[in-house]
Amino acid sequence: MISLKNVAKWYGSFQVLADCSTEVAKGEVVVVCGPSGSGKSTLIKCVNGLEPFQKGEITVDGISVGDPKTNLPKLRSRVGMVFQHFELFPHMTVMQNLTLGQVKVLGRSREEALQKGMKLLERVGLSAHKDKFPAQLSGGQQQRVAIARALSMDPIAMLFDEPTSALDPEMINEVLDVMVELAKEGMTMMVVTHEMGFARKVARRVIFMDAGRIVEDAGKEEFFGTPRSERAQLFLSKILHH
Amino acid sequence: MFAGYDFDVIQRSLPYLFRDGMTFTVTLTLIAMSGGIVFGTLLAMMRLSSFTPLSALSGGYVNLMRSVPLVLVIFWFFFLVPYIGAWAIGANEPIRVGAFWSAAITFTMFEAAYYCEIMRAGIQSIPRGQVWSGYALGLDYWQTMGHIVLPQAFRNMVPVLLTQTIILFQDTSLVYVISATDFLGAASKIANRDYRLVEMYTFVAVVYFIISYALSQVVRRLQDRIAVIR
Ligand SMILES: Nc1ncnc2c1ncn2[C@@H]1O[C@H](COP(=O)(O)OP(=O)(O)OP(=O)(O)O)[C@@H](O)[C@H]1O
Numbered sequence: 001m002i003s004l005k006n007v008a009k010w011y012g013s014f015q016v017l018a019d020c021s022t023e024v025a026k027g028e029v030v031v032v033c034g035p036s037g038s039g040k041s042t043l044i045k046c047v048n049g050l051e052p053f054q055k056g057e058i059t060v061d062g063i064s065v066g067d068p069k070t071n072l073p074k075l076r077s078r079v080g081m082v083f084q085h086f087e088l089f090p091h092m093t094v095m096q097n098l099t100l101g102q103v104k105v106l107g108r109s110r111e112e113a114l115q116k117g118m119k120l121l122e123r124v125g126l127s128a129h130k131d132k133f134p135a136q137l138s139g140g141q142q143q144r145v146a147i148a149r150a151l152s153m154d155p156i157a158m159l160f161d162e163p164t165s166a167l168d169p170e171m172i173n174e175v176l177d178v179m180v181e182l183a184k185e186g187m188t189m190m191v192v193t194h195e196m197g198f199a200r201k202v203a204r205r206v207i208f209m210d211a212g213r214i215v216e217d218a219g220k221e222e223f224f225g226t227p228r229s230e231r232a233q234l235f236l237s238k239i240l241h242h
Numbered sequence: 243m244f245a246g247y248d249f250d251v252i253q254r255s256l257p258y259l260f261r262d263g264m265t266f267t268v269t270l271t272l273i274a275m276s277g278g279i280v281f282g283t284l285l286a287m288m289r290l291s292s293f294t295p296l297s298a299l300s301g302g303y304v305n306l307m308r309s310v311p312l313v314l315v316i317f318w319f320f321f322l323v324p325y326i327g328a329w330a331i332g333a334n335e336p337i338r339v340g341a342f343w344s345a346a347i348t349f350t351m352f353e354a355a356y357y358c359e360i361m362r363a364g365i366q367s368i369p370r371g372q373v374w375s376g377y378a379l380g381l382d383y384w385q386t387m388g389h390i391v392l393p394q395a396f397r398n399m400v401p402v403l404l405t406q407t408i409i410l411f412q413d414t415s416l417v418y419v420i421s422a423t424d425f426l427g428a429a430s431k432i433a434n435r436d437y438r439l440v441e442m443y444t445f446v447a448v449v450y451f452i453i454s455y456a457l458s459q460v461v462r463r464l465q466d467r468i469a470v471i472r
C-alpha cells in the first residue's frame with residue numbers, strides 16, 4: 001500500500017533523511033519511533049507529499065508521490081493524516097471541519113456530507129458537540145474530531161504524527177482507543193508515536209529511526225524482545241521506564 | 243473672541259459639504275479600501291510565493307509605492323491614466339477618466355501596498371500546520387487559501403486593516419491636487435468664495451477628527467472580539 005525506496009531529503013546542506021526504505025502492506029499497522037529530531041515527522045510528511053524529497057521513490061497505492069505529473073491533492077484526499085497539534089480549523093464548527101473536504105474535494109452533496117459527518121462523530125463519541133468550535137473542546141476531544149475529519153474522506157490509509165504527545169495524560173487513552181479500534185477494523189496505518197502500549201497491542205512492525213536513518217525495521221515481537229541496535233535498546237529502556 | 247467670524251457659513255453650506263463633498267470622500271474611501279484589500283491580498287500571496295519572479299515582482303511594487311509621496315502618485319496618475327487606458331484598449335486618443343475614477347484607481351493601487359504588508363503579516367501568523375492539514379484533506383492551494391488561511395488571517399487583521407482605512411480616509415483629502423470636490427475640496431471652494439477660510443477649515447478639521455476618532459474607538463472595541471479563538 002505504502003512503499004518507500006531509498007528516500008533521502010536535505011534541508012539545504014543538512015540531511016534529514018538518508019536512504020529510508022520500508023513498506024506498509026494493506027491492513028498493516030506500522031509504528032515509527034525514535035529520538036526527537038530523528039526525522040519521523042519529516043518521513044511521514046513525505047508519504048503524502050507535504051514535504052518534498054530529493055532522492056528515492058515513494059508510492060501510495062501504486063501512485064508515485066514524487067512524480068511531478070501526479071495529482072497530489074487527489075492522492076492526499078485518499079490518505080488521512082492526523083497531526084500532533086490537531087490542526088482543526090478554528091474558525092469553523094466541528095461539523096464544518098468534517099464536511100469541508102467531503103464537499104470541496106470529493107464533491108459530495110451537503111446532506112450526504114452532514115450524514116457522514118454525523119456518523120463519524122457518533123463513532124468517536126462526540127455527536128453532542130457538532131456545533132461547537134474547536135477551542136471549546138478539550139485536547140482529547142479535538143484529536144478525536146481530527147481523526148473523524150480524516151476518516152470523512154474514506155481514506156485508504158491513515159498517517160498519524162504523534163497524535164497523543166500534545167495531550168494531558170488522562171486524555172491519551174480516549175484517543176488511543178479510537179486508533180486501536182480503527183486498527184482492528186483493518187485500516188492501513190503508519191503511526192509515529194512513543195506509546196509502546198499501543199504498539200504492543202496493534203502494531204505488526206516497529207520502525208526505529210535515528211539521525212534520519214531507519215535503524216531498525218522489525219516485527220513487533222522481535223523489536224520488543226531484543227532490538228538489534230544499541231541505539232534502539234537505549235531508547236526503549238528510556239521510554240519504557242516512565 | 244469669535245467677533246468678526248461668521249460661523250453661519252457652515253450651516254448654509256452643509257448640504258453641499260456633505261451631499262457632494264463627504265459622499266465623494268466616503269465613496270472613494272470604501273472603493274479604495276475594498277479594491278486595496280483584494281489587490282493587496284493578491285500581492286501578499288505573490289510575495290509569499292516560493293516562485294521568485296512572483297515574489298520579486300510583488301516586493302518591487304510594494305517598495306516602489308511605499309517610497310513615493312502619495313501626492314505625486316495622485317498627480318501622475320491623473321495625467322497618465324487616460325494614456326495608459328488608451329494604450330490598453332488600443333484607442334488613438336487618451337480616454338476620458340474623471341477625477342473620481344482617477345483617484346479611485348490611484349488610491350486602490352497605492353493602498354494595496356500597505357494592505358499587502360498587513361495581509362502578509364496576517365497570513366504568516368497562521369501556523370504552518372493549518373496549511374498542512376488543508377493540503378492533507380486534498381484541498382489545493384486556492385482552496386486552502388480561500389477556506390482556511392485567508393479567513394483566519396483576515397479576521398486576525400481586521401483591526402489593523404481598519405486602522406489603515408482610517409489613514410486612507412484622511413489621505414483622500416489629497417485629491418485637492420487634481421481639483422476634485424471631496425469634503426475638503428468642497429469646503430475650500432466655499433471658503434475661497436465667501437472668504438471664510440478660518441471658519442471652514444476649522445470645521446473641516448473638527449469633522450475629520452470626530453469621524454476618525456469614532457472609528458478608532460470602534461476598532462478598539464472590535465479588537466478583542468473578532469480574532470479567531472484557538
Ligand atoms: N523546515 C526545516 N528547515 C530546516 N530543518 C528542519 C526543518 N524542519 C525540520 N528540520 C530539522 O530536521 C530534523 C528532523 O525533524 P523532524 O521534525 O522530522 O524530527 P522528529 O523526529 O519528528 O522529531 P520530534 O520527535 O521532535 O517531533 C530536525 O533536526 C529538525 O531540526
Ligand SMILES: [Mg+2]
Nearest residue numbers: 040041042162
Ligand atoms: Mg515530529
